[in-house]
Amino acid sequence: MSMMDFKTEFKPTTVQPQQIEGRSFEMIDEEIGPHPYTEEQYPIVRRVIHASADFELGKSLVFHPDAVQAGIQAIRDGKKVVADVQMVQVGVSKNRIEKHGGEVKVYISDPDVMEEAKRLNTTRAIISMRKAIKEADGGIFAIGNAPTALLELIRLVKEGEAKPGLVIGLPVGFVSAAESKEELAKLDIPFITNVGRKGGSTVTVAALNAISLLAEQV
Amino acid sequence: MSMMDFKTEFKPTTVQPQQIEGRSFEMIDEEIGPHPYTEEQYPIVRRVIHASADFELGKSLVFHPDAVQAGIQAIRDGKKVVADVQMVQVGVSKNRIEKHGGEVKVYISDPDVMEEAKRLNTTRAIISMRKAIKEADGGIFAIGNAPTALLELIRLVKEGEAKPGLVIGLPVGFVSAAESKEELAKLDIPFITNVGRKGGSTVTVAALNAISLLAEQV
Numbered sequence: 001m002s003m004m005d006f007k008t009e010f011k012p013t014t015v016q017p018q019q020i021e022g023r024s025f026e027m028i029d030e031e032i033g034p035h036p037y038t039e040e041q042y043p044i045v046r047r048v049i050h051a052s053a054d055f056e057l058g059k060s061l062v063f064h065p066d067a068v069q070a071g072i073q074a075i076r077d078g079k080k081v082v083a084d085v086q087m088v089q090v091g092v093s094k095n096r097i098e099k100h101g102g103e104v105k106v107y108i109s110d111p112d113v114m115e116e117a118k119r120l121n122t123t124r125a126i127i128s129m130r131k132a133i134k135e136a137d138g139g140i141f142a143i144g145n146a147p148t149a150l151l152e153l154i155r156l157v158k159e160g161e162a163k164p165g166l167v168i169g170l171p172v173g174f175v176s177a178a179e180s181k182e183e184l185a186k187l188d189i190p191f192i193t194n195v196g197r198k199g200g201s202t203v204t205v206a207a208l209n210a211i212s213l214l215a216e217q218v
Numbered sequence: 219m220s221m222m223d224f225k226t227e228f229k230p231t232t233v234q235p236q237q238i239e240g241r242s243f244e245m246i247d248e249e250i251g252p253h254p255y256t257e258e259q260y261p262i263v264r265r266v267i268h269a270s271a272d273f274e275l276g277k278s279l280v281f282h283p284d285a286v287q288a289g290i291q292a293i294r295d296g297k298k299v300v301a302d303v304q305m306v307q308v309g310v311s312k313n314r315i316e317k318h319g320g321e322v323k324v325y326i327s328d329p330d331v332m333e334e335a336k337r338l339n340t341t342r343a344i345i346s347m348r349k350a351i352k353e354a355d356g357g358i359f360a361i362g363n364a365p366t367a368l369l370e371l372i373r374l375v376k377e378g379e380a381k382p383g384l385v386i387g388l389p390v391g392f393v394s395a396a397e398s399k400e401e402l403a404k405l406d407i408p409f410i411t412n413v414g415r416k417g418g419s420t421v422t423v424a425a426l427n428a429i430s431l432l433a434e435q436v
Contacts, residue, residue, distance in 0.1 A: 006348070008377045010338070017341065024392035053390050053415035054272070087419065090304045120228070123235065130224070159226040172271050172420075174242035197271035201305065202390075202418045 024050050035059055040068045044192065044210040051206035052198075060194040061207075062185050067166060070190035071140060071211040074165035078102045080136035081208065084125060084143040084150075084171075091205035092142070096212035102139075107131045125149035133162045140211075142168045144204030147176035154183050166190045168207050170199035242268050253277055258286045262410065262428040269424035270416075278412040279425075280403050285384060288408035289358060289429040292383035296320045298354035299426065302343060302361040302368075302389075309423035310360070314430035320357075325349045343367035351380045358429075360386045362422030365394035372401050384408045386425050388417035 028049050037045050041063050049058035075081075078101030083089040089106040097104060107113050107128040117127045125146035132141065133156055141164045143150045150169045156162035169184045171177045174197060181193045192207055246267050255263050259281050267276035293299075296319030301307040307324040315322060325331050325346040335342045343364035350359065351374055359382045361368045368387045374380035387402045389395045392415060399411045410425055 005352075006374070006377075006379045008379060010348075020391075020393045027392045050392070051390065052418065053392060053395070086308045087305050087423075090308050091419070130228075134223075156224070159224075161224045161226060172269065173238075174245045174268070174271065175238045177271070200270065200418075200420045201309070202420055205305075 021050070028055075031055065032058070037061075037063075040214070043214060044068065044207050047206045047210040048203045051202045054198070057194065057198045057203065060196050060198065062191075062193050062195060064187075064189065064191045067190045067192050068211065068214065071166040071168075071192075072215045074138070074140050075102060075212050075215040076100055079165055080105055080139035082107070082132040082136045082139055082141045083204075084108065084128070084141075085145040085201060087201040088142050088144045088204050088208075091201065093209050093212060096209075096216060100215075105132070105136060107135075123148050126152040129153045129156070133164075137162055138165050140164070140166045140168065140208065142204050142208050144168075144170050144199060144201040145172070147171045147173060147180040150180040150184060151176070154180070154187065157187055157189060164189065166192070166211075168204055169193045170204045170207065172198055172200040239268070246273075249273065250276070255279075255281075258432070261432060262286065262425050265424045265428035266421045269420045272416070275412065275416045275421065278414050278416065280409075280411050280413060282405075282407065282409045285408040285410050286429065286432065289384040289386075289410075290433045292356070292358050293320060293430050293433040294318055297383050298323055298357035300325070300350040300354045300357055300359045301422075302326065302346070302359075303363040303419060305419040306360050306362045306422050306426075309419065311427050311430060314427075314434060318433075323350070323354060325353075341366050344370040347371045347374070351382075355380055356383050358382070358384045358386065358426065360422050360426050362386075362388050362417065362419040363390070365389045365391060365398040368398040368402060369394070372398070372405065375405055375407060382407065384410070384429075386422055387411040388422045388425065390416055390418040 028046050045058045045061055049055055081097055081104045083106045086106050089104050092104050108124050113124055113127045113131055117124045125148045129149045129152045150171055169181055178197050184191050184193045246264050263276045263279055267273055299322045301324045304324055307322050310322050326342050331342055331345045331349055335345045343366045347367045347370045368389055387399055396415050402409050402411045
């Protein structure tokens with residue numbers, strides 16, 4: 001039985017995903033109103049709004065002044081990208097990272113991470129960041145889910161143990177998420193974060209995809 | 219070199235994810251205010267708010283009166299769950315579905331779907347729904363990303379070609395998303411959707427996980 005084997009006739013539409021995206025971006029440009037973002041930051045804000053349909057969330061983004069250039073450079077240099085959870089990993093456009101030799105890693109379900117977290121009575125998210133720093137320091141850390149992962153990464157940076165190329169820290173939630181992002185925004189390292197409880201895997205993916213698109217441009 | 223091999227000492231925290239979730243739910247209960255949801259619908263609303271930190275989004279949810287019971291029944295009967303994109307598939311808690319014999323499928327990257335979409339000059343999202351109806355009719359359709367997938371599923375239902383057990387239709391976006399959800403809400407089949415542009419993979423996963431948790435209860 002074929003996929004097309006229905007009783008009624010199939011009328012193929014000719015929807016072009018690029019056209020939908022272009023029209024969406026026009027609508028965002030029309031509706032966004034005044035904002036404080038630079039020309040290089042705005043494509044990231046726009047793509048976050050596109051992924052969330054939430055102007056409030058888009059306009060809550062905060063950038064370290066070096067963030068966008070640092071992200072572009074990390075991708076062009078083929079640095080690793082570390083996702084905190086698998087949803088972020090599968091959402092990221094891989095081809096624009098892998099063409100430079102980079103790859104998108106997630107450590108949270110690795111057997112050694114699970115064992116170590118159990119042994120130390122702590123979360124897998126925390127231990128996964130410790131492994132990530134050993135394997136991917138200098139890369140892009142994209143954290144969309146776990147405030148505890150972001151807090152551990154911040155601690156490692158403060159103690160001089162980690163020097164990530166860029167931290168995209170956009171965890172969502174009612175407990176610790178906003179606080180973890182406030183802490184990130186105090187660091188003098190390249191970061192993209194936001195103010196408040198909102199965030200999540202889809203907007204983290206959107207921010208990262210926006211940067212890898214910028215890395216395509218000359 | 220071990221994961222624990224840092225210059226500074228690691229102070230394990232004893233963060234318990236269940237405690238964080240419990241406290242988050244208390245905060246949502248305190249802040250949500252008046253709402254129209256029944257006792258069986260509210261756990262889904264709450265988990266959507268938990269995943270988005272967005273009360274507006276949570277309170278935009280719309281339920282067909284049979285939706286929650288139909289979802290619970292589909293899971294208990296071991297029906298398939300169809301995700302429109304891989305981000306939804308990886309986010310869903312599998313164990314509560316697989317223990318009843320169900321599985322979480324995504325068809326959008328299947329070679330036959332890609333070929334057929336190319337041949338018919340249409341989107342993979344549309345063709346993936348046609349394949350899903352052949353392989354998983356009666357199951358739960360969880361659509362968090364592609365309005366075109368939802369519109370094709372609605373068309374198949376209207377033409378009597380499809381009879382899904384439950385449609386969770388929460389695509390996000392500026393073009394067609396709100397309109398596709400309005401169309402879904404007109405159908406007399408079990409659905410969970412929302413009003414407006416917001417939605418996405420994370421809230422679709424949250425709604426589905428809330429239902430599979432309800433299916434655990436006696």
